[in-house]
Amino acid sequence: MPELCGIELETPVINASGTYDAIAxxxxxxxxxxxxxxxxxxxxxxxxxxxxxGNAPRRIWETPAGMINSIGxxxxxxxxxxxxDLPRLAELPVPLIVxxxxxxxxxxxxxxxxxxxxxxxxxxxxxxxxxNVHSGLIVGENPNETEALMDALRxxxxxxxxxxxxxxxxxxxxxxxxxxxxxxxxxxxxxxxxATAVDPATGEPALGxxxxxxxxxxxxxxxxxxxxxxxxxVGLPIIGMGGISSGADAAEFLALGAAVVAVGxxxxxxxxxxxxxxxxxxxxxxxxxxxVPALDLD
Amino acid sequence: xxxxxxxxxxxxxxNRESGGYRVVSLLDREGPAxxxxxxxxxxxxxxxxxxxxxxxxxxAISVAETSPAAGGGARLDFLLDAIGPGTERLxxxxxxEEVWLTGPLGNTFASPREVVPDAAGAVLVGGGVGVAPLALxxxxxxxxxxxxxxxxxxxxxxxxxxxxxxxxxxxxxxxxVRLATEDGHAGVQxxxxxxxxxxxxxxxxxxxxxxxxxxPAMLEAVRALxxxxxxxxxxxxxxxxxxxxxxxxxxxxxxxxxxFLRLCVDxxxxxxxxxxxxSHAYA
Numbered sequence: 001m002p003e004l005c006g007i008e009l010e011t012p013v014i015n016a017s018g019t020y021d022a023i024a025x026x027x028x029x030x031x032x033x034x035x036x037x038x039x040x041x042x043x044x045x046x047x048x049x050x051x052x053x054g055n056a057p058r059r060i061w062e063t064p065a066g067m068i069n070s071i072g073x074x075x076x077x078x079x080x081x082x083x084x085d086l087p088r089l090a091e092l093p094v095p096l097i098v099x100x101x102x103x104x105x106x107x108x109x110x111x112x113x114x115x116x117x118x119x120x121x122x123x124x125x126x127x128x129x130x131x132n133v134h135s136g137l138i139v140g141e142n143p144n145e146t147e148a149l150m151d152a153l154r155x156x157x158x159x160x161x162x163x164x165x166x167x168x169x170x171x172x173x174x175x176x177x178x179x180x181x182x183x184x185x186x187x188x189x190x191x192x193x194x195a196t197a198v199d200p201a202t203g204e205p206a207l208g209x210x211x212x213x214x215x216x217x218x219x220x221x222x223x224x225x226x227x228x229x230x231x232x233x234v235g236l237p238i239i240g241m242g243g244i245s246s247g248a249d250a251a252e253f254l255a256l257g258a259a260v261v262a263v264g265x266x267x268x269x270x271x272x273x274x275x276x277x278x279x280x281x282x283x284x285x286x287x288x289x290x291x292v293p294a295l296d297l298d
Numbered sequence: 299x300x301x302x303x304x305x306x307x308x309x310x311x312x313n314r315e316s317g318g319y320r321v322v323s324l325l326d327r328e329g330p331a332x333x334x335x336x337x338x339x340x341x342x343x344x345x346x347x348x349x350x351x352x353x354x355x356x357x358a359i360s361v362a363e364t365s366p367a368a369g370g371g372a373r374l375d376f377l378l379d380a381i382g383p384g385t386e387r388l389x390x391x392x393x394x395e396e397v398w399l400t401g402p403l404g405n406t407f408a409s410p411r412e413v414v415p416d417a418a419g420a421v422l423v424g425g426g427v428g429v430a431p432l433a434l435x436x437x438x439x440x441x442x443x444x445x446x447x448x449x450x451x452x453x454x455x456x457x458x459x460x461x462x463x464x465x466x467x468x469x470x471x472x473x474x475v476r477l478a479t480e481d482g483h484a485g486v487q488x489x490x491x492x493x494x495x496x497x498x499x500x501x502x503x504x505x506x507x508x509x510x511x512x513x514p515a516m517l518e519a520v521r522a523l524x525x526x527x528x529x530x531x532x533x534x535x536x537x538x539x540x541x542x543x544x545x546x547x548x549x550x551x552x553x554x555x556x557x558f559l560r561l562c563v564d565x566x567x568x569x570x571x572x573x574x575x576x577s578h579a580y581a
Binding site for chain 2: 020021023024025029036053054056058060061067071074211267268272
């Protein structure tokens with residue numbers, strides 16, 4: 001059975017943070033969502049210390065084999081999440097990973113302590129990479145900043161800490177190494193690639209925020225190369241993602257050394273994409289031939 | 299009512315011309331019958347992405363007509379205008395092809411008395427391809443004996459269609475339907491708001507509820523006119539939408555108190571007072 005930092009998973013397929021609102025999906029699809037939940041673990045949208053409304057529209061733009069989003073991390077804030085959302089997410093039949101982000105180490109520490117203290121939470125993902133808000137770039141672009149943040153957070157919980165890497169930096173492998181030195185239990189990659197679009201009707205930037213992050217199959221080759229280079233630099237388990245839309249795609253990430261894969265944008269096109277990818281992966285020849293085992297350094 | 303979980307393949311039963319638009323009919327063997335205002339996410343099973351990697355995302359399309367299908371399930375009619383790679387592909391579907399479909403999604407229109415307790419009737423105001431959800435709403439109002447008038451506006455012959463959805467069994471336009479066209483080729487020359495204004499100015503206007511769907515500028519004009527005359531209205535909005543089930547947070551609509559609604563799960567039907575201003579930026 002696949003596992004991630006000691007968390008047993010039914011399949012190696014989870015979701016990418018910010019691409020699935022399990023609460024809204026349950027209201028839309030009913031309890032069928034729980035009976036056939038598409039992911040082996042659920043990663044929440046990123047939670048910030050205070051509530052955020054998100055970016056001004058327009059927020060999404062379709063691109064060749066992908067899309068740009070400029071959502072801006074709308075969320076209820078730490079208090080709202082813990083009070084309203086966490087109890088409902090705890091009803092999901094899979095382990096829960098909560099993504100958090102803050103602009104200062106103190107706020108990061110506060111979020112981490114309060115989230116990690118909740119029994120329902122299996123692991124915490126640290127979003128140091130979201131390109132939609134200015135705060136995320138600074139830490140995730142810099143190996144020393146990343147290591148320093150991990151130094152500040154590592155002692156606060158024994159639960160697994162997953163560092164979500166940004167692809168929008170010259171050397172993601174060096175940042176991953178900084179995360180490892182600081183005591184991360186795993187890294188996840190890639191987040192979206194900084195991108196923009198022009199509205200042909202106006203000649204102006206199409207997105208309300210001016211720019212956003214590119215995702216979908218268009219980014220998959222970039223994700224694979226970042227995975228390869230990070231794999232070479234660190235011994236940590238890696239959650240690989242970026243344009244995975246089939247089992248064959250997922251097998252490529254596993255072949256390059258990802259322990260687990262995440263499905264993001266494809267869930268927009270297919271609400272059960274996670275289940276489909278897992279099923280296809282099982283029967284994927286490439287997966288069977290793969291000689292690269294998932295690393296377990298526990 | 300919840301939608302079946304996941305997308306499903308549906309067969310194209312028909313694709314016919316309707317003025318300058320197309321009416322594409324799908325056979326949904328599994329889903330419940332949709333309510334007026336609800337929508338589906340649609341993507342052709344083949345040839346999606348054939349134009350420079352687009353269409354990539356499914357398209358959110360509101361249902362214009364539904365009926366029980368021979369052999370079980372529901373027949374779903376969608377009114378489509380080819381304005382980009384997604385709608386062009388959907389307009390080109392041929393019977394026997396398959397379409398990925400998720401839904402029915404979103405909310406439905408409230409009855410006039412749910413909006414205004416002593417409401418006497420309804421005024422439906424549609425523009426362009428946005429007349430689609432009002433066709434199904436008009437049918438419901440007729441079935442339930444809700445007094446209603448229908449005002450439809452179109453730019454010109456090319457940008458006009460779906461009128462057959464507002465026809466009775468005789469094939470003639472229902473008597474309660476009035477047209478405005480900007481080029482004057484049919485109905486009154488002008489805009490649909492020219493037909494609405496005298497109704498809103500009438501003594502009994504406040505006892506009616508306005509239901510509207512259409513292009514952003516028209517929706518904003520209708521919303522503002524209703525607000526000015528103290529008439530309740532419900533707007534079926536459209537917004538760029540990747541998923542249709544609350545996952546992507548792309549379809550954000552600003553609200554008067556600040557913050558945003560997600561049109562897919564909080565709408566697509568919103569009360570006039572839930573919307574600050576209908577803008578091209580999100581509609």
